[in-house]
Amino acid sequence: MTTNKTDVIIVGAGVAGVAAGITLARAGKKVVIVERGSYAGAKNMFGGAIYDYPTRDLYPEFREQAPIERVNKTHKYMINDDNTSVTLSFNNEKSETSYTVIRAKWDKWCVERAVELGAYYSPMTVVRELIVKDGKVVGIKTDEEEFYADIVILADGANSLLAKQIGLRKNLKDCENAIGVKEVISLPKEVIEERFNLSPEGGCVTEIIGAPMKGITGLGFMYTNKNSVSIGLGVNLDELKKHKLTPNELLNKLKEHPSIAPLIKDGELLEYSAHLIPEGGFNAMPKLYGDGVMVVGDAGMLVNNVHWEGTNLAMMSGMLAAQTAIEALNKNDFSSKMLSLYEKKFKETSFYKDMRTYKDAxxxxxxxxxxxxxxxxxxxxxxxxxxxxxxxxxxxxxxxxxxxxxxxxxxxxxxxxxxxxxxxxxxxxxx
Ligand SMILES: Cc1cc2nc3c(=O)[nH]c(=O)nc-3n(C[C@H](O)[C@H](O)[C@H](O)COP(=O)(O)OP(=O)(O)OC[C@H]3O[C@@H](n4cnc5c(N)ncnc54)[C@H](O)[C@@H]3O)c2cc1C
Known part of the structure; x- marks a missing residue:
């Protein structure tokens, strides 16, 4: 064929892609991770919390070595009227289940671990299309070159153009997608700990229901980082159109709410970002495999919207796709039948079962x-x-x-x- 040939190519160095990459590298397989951003995480945003499971399975050393912001010991549910709020607060000092991270730092740290284990990583490389021969995916085309692989794993996120190219996904429907917008507001560490009543390591996750969304399908969120607070909301795209609203109008109102404004007072805006959230969930999940190809993470619509969870499903799907790829490489069988094992394995996980539980929610x-x-x-x-x-x-x-x-x-x-x-x-x- 060509010298540009490897075992597995992964498109996208988000949480799903790197989870697949590190699993393959650990097994000694030849793997190339291709990322369009100038570094992993450059294009990625989330609320956000990552979860102890399955992060620990992929990165056993993460708790001591990874750039973690805070351990989420406090979970708050804030129900807002225009000027008042009722907040339910749950505090758990005895176990660690989730951590706040900044994607620009976290994704970079994860990809570095994959590279240490032998993965080849190519940032600033946009995959324009998949190379398909006799109905089988055999490689990728970038602006400059063509690369070939026995298996291609699509981890290219919520708007996976590549999954669409091969008919595994349809065009996005507005009702199946939400837009998330977020501001990161810098504040001194001690101020955050005082305002949110936190220990030096502790973090607080706040889910916000009600104003300013006022019946528009959407929720607000706040996450504490070491020296900043992430505040944002996710709103259904159809609803925004219907109510002729922009997400940043809503975010500005959220920040002005009398129960929220004092928490971020005198903070300096560090960053504003927006990202799609595939909301379709269980009912919109496409087939996750084809001949020579598997789809993981947001590209496969693998999100639990009720709990704002996506990174855990992304990591788990990436890991299972990689394990299936390892079996396929050992058997030299890259057929759709062989790769369907990945979807079968994913359907046995608690994450898939949760998606099914909330399918109509x-x-x-x-x-x-x-x-x-x-x-x-x-x-x-x-x-x-x-x-x-x-x-x-x-x-x-x-x-x-x-x-x-x-x-x-x-x-x-x-x-x-x-x-x-x-x-x-x-x-x-x-x-
Ligand atoms: C506002 C918001 C808040 C959220 N909060 C949380 C939370 O708190 N906890 C949680 O678990 N989940 C949360 N999620 C969901 C979570 O962020 C996603 O489910 C998760 O990031 C999916 O990971 P992924 O690797 O599949 O996709 P992504 O993280 O989107 O990564 C896709 C990667 O592919 C790259 N790429 C795309 N196309 C190409 C191409 N053609 N060529 C090369 N590279 C390409 C992108 O640059 C990107 O790096 C949130 C999402 C949003 C939008």
Whole structure:
């Protein structure tokens, strides 16, 4: 064929691609990781938390050596009205399950580990198309050259043009995608620890429901880093169009919320970024393999939107695709049948089972966004406003007024509908 031939080519040095790369390099296979960014992580953004599992399986030394920002010991759920909020806080000092990282540092560290183990890494290289011969993927074309491999792993992220080229993915539908926007705001370490009530290593993840999204399908988030706070939101693309809103308008409003503004006060904006989130989940998952090719991570729509999880699915899918590639190389069989083992293995994981559990959750919330994401957040806030008030009006009268107002706004029919949808969500998840 040509001298430009290797065992496996991986397109994309995000979490999925590098997970595949390091697994192959560890097994002594010849692997090339191709990345369009000037360095791994340059093009990537997320909230973001990475999870102990399966990170530890891939990088056993990560806890001591990797650029981790903070250990997420506090999880907060903030339910916002326009000017008030109700926050549920969970603190766990006894175990470590997730960590905040900055992708520009984390992805770079991971790819360096793969290179140490023997992977060949080519940044600043855009893959324009796949080379397909007799229906089988045999290589990649960049602007300058053609490279060949027995197997190509597509880890090129949410808008995988390459998976589309070979018909494994269709064009993106707005309803199946959200846009995430994020600002990183610099603050002194001690200020972050004081404002978020954290120990020197501890971190806080905050999920935000309600204002300023006000019934638009979307959630806000805040993550504490060592010397900065990441604040952002993810909103469904269809909804933005429908409401003629831009994500940065919403983000500005989020930052001005009276419960959030003091947390980031006097901070300096370091970075603004935006990225697609494949929201389709289980129902939009494409076939993950073909002759000579496997699709991993966001390219395969492998995201759990209810929990904002993607990196763990990306790592697991990358690792399983690589393990399948190792078996395929040992047997010299790169057929679709052989590579289908990867999808089979992925379907046995807890991550896939979680995707299945939540398969209708996003749709149910989306179809009931006004009530779930605005009416009830408002009412929860109104309830606590009333409950904490001490005035001339007796409490019994306040409660009666609250219930009357509640029923007037959402009438009995609406409340029954909400109860049914909530039960569908609840029992759907338990099924
Ligand atoms: C706002 C937001 C918040 C999130 N928060 C979290 C969170 O807190 N926790 C979590 O687990 N997940 C989170 N996610 C999801 C998570 O970021 C993704 O699921 C994960 O990054 C997917 O990894 P990946 O390797 O598949 O794709 P990516 O990380 O997107 O990597 C794809 C790589 O491919 C490269 N590439 C693309 N096309 C080409 C090409 N043609 N040639 C060469 N290179 C190419 C890109 O430059 C990139 O480096 C969040 C996502 C968003 C948008």
């Amino acid at each position: 996003v749709k149910i919330v989306h179809n009931n966004a006004y009530s779930f994401l605005w009416f009830y957040p408002q009412k929860i806030n109104e309830f606590f406003e009333m409950f904490t008030e001490s005035g001339y009006v007796p409490r019994r009268s306040l409660y009666k007024r609250f219930i009357k107002n509640f029923i007037k706004k959402r009438n009995i029919k609406g409340l029954i509908k909400d109860a049914i949808n909530f039960a569908r969500l609840f029992f759907g998840v338990l099924k």
